[in-house]
Amino acid sequence: MDMLKILSKKHIKEIIYCLSDNGELYVGQIGEILNVDRRNLSKLLSELSKYRLVNNRKEVVEDNSLPKSYYNLSTKGENLKLILDILNILSEDNDKIIQNKLYDLKDELENIERPKPATIQKNVSKNNSGTIINNVGDINGLTFQK
Numbered sequence: 001m002d003m004l005k006i007l008s009k010k011h012i013k014e015i016i017y018c019l020s021d022n023g024e025l026y027v028g029q030i031g032e033i034l035n036v037d038r039r040n041l042s043k044l045l046s047e048l049s050k051y052r053l054v055n056n057r058k059e060v061v062e063d064n065s066l067p068k069s070y071y072n073l074s075t076k077g078e079n080l081k082l083i084l085d086i087l088n089i090l091s092e093d094n095d096k097i098i099q100n101k102l103y104d105l106k107d108e109l110e111n112i113e114r115p116k117p118a119t120i121q122k123n124v125s126k127n128n129s130g131t132i133i134n135n136v137g138d139i140n141g142l143t144f145q146k
Helices: 002-007 012-022 027-034 036-051 074-088 095-110
Strands: 053-060 066-071 122-127 133-141 140-146
Touching: 002 095, 012 027, 012 036, 012 066, 012 074, 012 095, 027 053, 027 066, 036 053, 036 066
Parallel strands: none
Antiparallel strands: 053 066, 122 133, 133 140
16 A cells, blocks of 8 residues: 555544644544544554554553553654645745745655665685685675785
């Protein structure tokens, strides 16, 4: 399931904003704040957890009752909340200013330095009979010898 499909589900945006505004909450607290039944809410939180948009922590209760499940936004969820905020701003009437800022952001994101893939360079020497006598290599600046 892609992100747009998740976001189109009822209550998902409200859950994201609720956790952003209140921090870590257990399922019952989220349900009370949003007035959403627990069963439906648990399914939605499970989906958000599956896509790593929320973190889930279970607290064991000493009286042998069911553990409480606590949820908070993950970094990915916080980023999604920022994107939702941007979408809300885009609906306002600042088209040219927003367009320039988005082009700047796009340029910045394209210029983020990404890790370089590992490269292996080998130096192989053979003696007169064709036997390999040393095998020296380099992986991203680290030299090894066989």
